Amino acid sequence: MDDRLAPRPGPGDRVGRPPARARGRDSASARRRRDALRPRAHLAHVDGGRGTTLDGRACRAELDAQLDAVAASRVPGRLRLLLAAESAGALAAAEMHRAGLPWDAGRHDEVLRDQLGPRPVLGARPDRMERLAAEVRDALDAPTLNPDSLPDVLRALRRTGLAVTSTRSWELQQVDHPAIEPLLTYKKLSRLFSANGWAWLDAWVQDGRFRPEYVVGGVVTGRWASSGGGALQIPQQVRxxxxxxxxxxxxxxxAAQLEPRVLAGLAHDERMADAGRGKDLYQGMVDTGVVDSRAHGKVGMLGAMYGGTTGSSAAVLPRLARAFPASLALVEDAARTGERGDVVTTLLGRTSPRPGASWHETQVLAQSDDADAGAESKARAQTRAWGRFTRNFVVQGTAAEWALCWIAEVRRRLWDLGVVDVPGDRVPAPFTGRPHLVYFLHDELVVHTPAPLADAVAAEVREAAAASGRLLFGDFPVDFPVSVGTDRAYGDAKG
DNA sequence: CAAGAATGCGCC
DNA sequence: AAAGGGCGCATTCTTG
Incomplete structure (x- = not known):
């Protein structure tokens, strides 16, 4: 793929603001988990966009290592399917990168001008943000306040007598003061400007395409990550x-309510599978009298899968446990396993990482005779946190496996739909005239297709979801309905 | 001065 | 008393 060898502007080359530096909140432990889990062959893929070539011998070595792992496994069939799914996913990711996501820079510019005003000169704030900043300074009587400096803003708020402990939007929303509204609006616009403003557009959209660099299997759970451009965080505003x-x-x-359905399949929970059959799973929970509203069903299930223990989520949990004992037991068991420091696995055999050395040290410290209350509570908090991680790992990881199988199946079926002659076709080979994948977001797929094939594509995407479910869960009667929408604009296509 | 930490927020 | 999983990225602040 020649285009991938060409130098591409990176974040450091962007023009809207001074160069970015730090890599952000990615904790050392999170990165260690990822690096330990990421197959070596994928590192070559990561570098693929930056001009290195694939090393055939390294690929061969990786393949041998994988085949050895399959041969040594107690569940070779599942592991083999995982490898096949990962390979198909890697292929689809490379194809999506090549095809690119069709992007109308003019329309993006309209959105930005509508929200922010005209594009400012290099290094300056857009008009509208500058005016809001002035309002905030005025309201807080802080003429030199830098609204981008969190300590600065926090100090000014507290000097005014507001009892806030951070500058998070949800906390500021609780406060009644003339500075709050312009401040919240400022933060909103600032986010749009810095994350997906004109600089992003210059750096990441070329010739009407945004080409995300997916990192297949880049997340410990097996989800995809991305590198550069924030490909998996395109805000609704700019879609x-x-x-x-x-x-x-x-x-x-x-894929509607993917994770709870995957949980039902994992746990062989027929009652939960029933609740979701042919309809919205959360509504099904209302219809069968498990919960009194769809919203309760949703937050309850999210709480069960994430380990939520507060608010309405916790309040609903006992009802869920009574209605769906198999599913709830599965996630509880995964949590207990993690709390012991043991590993859990997904359906296809991806294993969770073990907690690091400092985790064990903290546990040991809390057991010792002279451990104080602080050490014990720290250890408890850490224990529960790892339990929440493994609780979620089994569901998120198996959902990622379902999605990989879905992608693989869709990819194959799209090719079989054949070619349509579209006047002025701009789609690069080999997808010219063919429906092709252009975007993937955990449980969502976007296919770019000649208009006459849209209905056929929709049918294939639904059937592929059913096929993926059968591949993973066999005869167990859990279904995977897909909501499908068709439109010229992604933002308007939600089914 | 550069590199890392901390903060906050976008997506699922 | 409080207790929600996984990410990427920009910005500012801190540290060596």
Whole structure:
């Protein structure tokens, strides 16, 4: 793929603001977990966008290592399926990178001008942000306040007598003061400007395409990560700039309530599978009298899968435990396993990492005779945190496996739909005239297709979801409905 | 001065 | 008393 060898602007080359530096909140332990789990062959893929070539011998060595792992496994069939799914996913990711996500820079610019005003000169704030900053300074009587400096803002708020402990939006929303509204608006606009503003557009959209660099299996759980451009965080605000080519449309497919359905399959929970059959799972929980509203069903299930223990989520948990004992027992068991420091595995055999040395040290310290209350509470908090991680790992990881199988199946079926002659076709080979994947987001797929094939694509995407479910869960009767929408603009296509 | 930590927020 | 999983990225602050 020649285009991947060409130098591409990186974040450091962007023009809107001074160069970015730090890598952010990615904790050392999180990175260690990822690096330990990431197959070596994928490192070559990561570097693929920066000009290195794949080393055939390294690939061969990786393949041998994987085949050895399969041979040594107690569940070779599952592991083999995992490897096949990962390979298909890697292929799809490379194809999506090549095809690119059709992006209308003009439309994006309209959104930015509408929200922020005209593009400012290098290093300056947009007009509207500057005016809001002035309002905030005025209201807080802080003429030199830098609204981008969190300590600065916090100090000014507290000097005014507001009892806030951070500058998080949800906390500020509780406060009644003239400075709050302009401050919140400022933060909103600032986020849009710095994360997906004109600088992002210059750096990441070329020739009407955004080409995300997916990192297949980059997350410990097996989810995909991305490197550069924030490919998996495109805000709703700018999705309207994602526009199909003339004569083409997007088919946007979203696997409805994927994680609870995967949990039902993992736990062989027939009652939960029943609740979701042919309809919205959370509504099904209302219809069968498990919960009194869809919202309660949703937060309750999220709480069960994430380990939530507060608010309405916790309040609903006992009812869920009574209605769906198999599912709840599975996630509880995964949590207990993690709390002991043991590993859990996904359906296809991906294993969770073990907690690091400092985790064990903290546990040992809390057991010792002279341990104080602080050490014990720290150890307890840490124990529960690792339990929440393993609790979620089994569900998130198996959902990622379902999604990989879905992608693989969709990819194959799209190719079989054949070619349509579209006047002025701009889609690069080998996808010219063919429906092809252009975007993937955990439980959502976007297909760019010649308009006449949209209905056929929608049907294939649904059938592929069913096929993925059968591949993973066999005859167990859990279904995977897909909500599908078709539109020229991604932002308007939600089914 | 550069590198890392901390903060906050976008996505699922 | 408080207790929600996984990410990437920009910015400012801190540290060596």
């Amino acid at each position: 309207t700039a994602v526009r199909a080519d003339p004569g083409w449309v997007f088919v946007v497919a979203d």
